Amino acid sequence: MSYPIPVQQARPAIRALYPVAIVVVLALWLLPLVAITVTSIRSAEDLMVGNYWGWPKSFNLFENYQAVFTQTAMARFFFNSLVITLPTVFFVMILSTMMGFVLARYRFRGNMLLFALLIGGNFIPHQILMIPVRDFMLKIGLYDTPYALILFHTVFQTGFATLFMRNFIADLPGELFEAARVEGTSPWQVLWHIVTPLVRPALAALGVLIFTFVWNDYFWALVLTQADTVRPVTAGLATLRGQYVTAWNIISAATVLVAIPPVLMFFLMQRHFVAGLTMGAVKG
Amino acid sequence: MTDVLRASAVRTATRRPGSLWRRHREWITPVLLLAPGLILFLLIIVIPTLQSFRLSLYDWDGIGPMSWVGLGNYSELFADPQFLTSLKNNIIWLILFLLAPVGGLVLALLVNQKVKGIRLAKSLFFMPLVLAPVTVGVVYSWFYDPTFGMMALIFNAFGATPPAILSDPDLVTFGIVAAALWPQVAFCMVLFLAGLNNLDEDVLGAGRVDGARGFPMFWHVVLPQLRAASFIALTVTVIGALRSFDLIAIMTQGGPYGSSSVLAYQMYEQAIFSYRMGYAAAIATVLFGVMAVFIIWYLSRVVSAEARRDR
């Protein structure tokens, strides 16, 4: 059972209208994306003369997308981004589940204080941490390595992720934990065998979001790294912006390319968004 | 800290005599679970944050020697008319951004179905969150462009004069917020999708058996269960509204003449363009203070909501 009621069970009129509604809403929703995509196949001259919305004078699909790779070391940057992003997502998911579990299920003085601290960490306009964090990474010898970015992003995102996981775990039915307590199940077993399966949809959503945020970061890449062999794909995209002249058609092409991995990630992770089965199994 | 934990861990399990581990595991386990995250958080977020609070009492360009100015940065900030403009814009952002959780929920309800192709549709709805802000900003600027833009084309078709949204101090913030809402709604949609898939089936079933449908069903049965997702969506929206500035940087650079700036952009401008780290830190501190109000409100809501539930 799910909410809203599956369209398959709805009246025929609704069943017929549903796909139409989705397509219409999607078309409106994606208008800016269409504009970006069309821009990515325009010629430079179109943009020079201000033809942003008209029919393209010529179609430069191949030239523009190829330029992204020939003008920068984009292939290398893609690899770097994966090296930074995947471990970060992994660590954030582990840390935030552990911390979220404790904050949601243990009563102790200072619980709320710790929670407040983690939320407060989210609220910092993080640019202000630039110099202290740079000096810290320098001191521990991670400056200009992927580890610096992995470490920073892991910790910074853990604030938001813990907020996320704590609230989802707190919302799980209390009887489950009650039952575990009666049976004397150890906290580790509770965490692994009860909590983790139940929050799988939340974890999947969280993973996608963290992946997206870390993937899209540019500021910290700028502050903590400088070598081409370390910098992520956003730095590559920025390189396409000129001191004076910027080829927006090439940038648009790069934008589309850079967006593919997170969207693909979202597409694939949706399989885990559905909880129903496990939830029923545990409770049954 | 461990003391506190021990005192309160009583709730978890009955005590049994046995090995040292068994006797202490009630408090050791939560400490072990919290420790790595907290230690790192302390080192990389908390200490640097405190350092930047301290920095707000100095005049510093980021490289040379620091000189103590006491509360000088703050008195300069509060006397600066730009501060009030930024604060006003922050409030506009905050209010308009509340549309994001609503929009996200509507979208999530729309696409939370199992039909063919829906995964692709969901992915496309998610897409705005992924696109590089610089490109989003440029495309929206072209949309608003009063001469060559989409809006201009539409207005001209009706023989009207298009408004110059990004040049009008009264409209500019709304124009930017509209662009910023696009990815933010996608963000909230993901959160609600996660929430909708975490609904308690028994409660849903009971609701349906009781004959609840339509809006009452949504309002009284579904929405209360989306509390976790709603809280998170609200929080990230507040954070987003107060912290985001990249679209401002791209679409107007805070202009025309500072009228679309917000505190976060003002801070960025001071730190990155003007090299006034101390002054920027003062802005960040004030911004943090504004947010602290929200944190306190938020946590009191969390506490009372949970107290209600556990009763």
Add this chain to the structure above:
Amino acid sequence: MKKRSDVPFGTASRRTVLKTLAAGAGVAALGGGWSGAAFAEDRVLTINTNISGEGQRKLMAQFIEEFTKETGIQVQQNAMDHEGYKTAIRNFLVANPPDVCLWFSGDRMRAFVNRGLFDDMSDLWVKEGWADKVGALTTTVTVDGKQYGVPTGASFWGIWARKDYLDKYADGKAPATWDELLAFGDKMVADGISPFAIGTKDLWPAAAWFDYLNLRINGYDFHMKLMAGEASYEDPKLDAVFDKWQELVDRKFFIPNHTSYDWQGAVPFLLQGKAGMYLMGQFLTRNIPAADLDKYTYLQFPTIDPAVAIAEEFPVDSMHIPSGAKNKDLARQFIAFFYQPQRLALWVEPEGNIPTRSDVPVLKKDWLLEKGQAILQSAKSASQYYDRDTDPDMAQIGMNGFQQFMADPKSRKAVQARLEQARKRIYKQS
């Protein structure tokens, strides 16, 4: 001309990376059995760059490859984007300096020299005898008689005009005085054309107007005093500057809603004929379709007060050695290699810059380049642009003020007062 530049940059850099990796692996593999002495030259020269054009990016890759082939020294280039570099350099100069970096001469360089972050390169200047070749531009990299870099290329500024409008509204005669400029513009306004395209969203395009008006009315010396914080923004001398500027605004000489556009977004006004002229650097020509380029011409900013000597804007880019560099000897070797006349000629070509050495060979006849060199020679003195000549903090506040003044000339007194207040704070005066 087209030497190895047809090798795509991506491939070249990947190859360099692979080579570096291979070299590293070789050292590691042999290190166990052999003494490291056999590999004396395993130091890697690092160069941080902020090159924004594809042409120069390819050239840098090509020069590096040639350098490695000639000397056996491995080079690691970190190619950063132009805007982010301004933030990055303040981090890497302190945290982990490369051996060579690109930057801007003038006040921007002086800021780092004063902090002891750039190495004194006078020894290299003497050894290579550059002073004679570089001439007047030597001053752009000199602080207290010592050279802290080499100027690599200069942009030049002026008014770019549509030839057809010049023929139609000014009988093809370039306006040489303020009155001629007004007459030319008024005729365009009467026909519904904006005389000048400008995009003030970027803030800096407005500063070009301030600089030129001040240079033409009050002269170079006063302008530079103002840039150094030694003159007041409420000085009566500036009244004439704002008067003339306001005259243009009042006569509708600028495109409407210019705060909505960045400089590039305003170019279509010129290309579509909605505007007749554009005060901009030579890089504007890179945003005009190549086939249409001969429809435009260059006009020198007109004279306002004949008694004032002509000065022009010449922002100069430069190359430096950070004081924290690990391989200062290799850095000097590379800069000497790079700064050969032949290479410099190739280097300035893609961006249409003016070469900074007098002995650079002419690769191909180009009216633009000739124009630039002619102006450089005719100008009595050269400023570097508002945001490079004055303190960055001052520049940000100043350019914001200029934007406001152009959009709303009534704010003039308030703007001047705000700038003056900022100047006093920044230059610690009361």
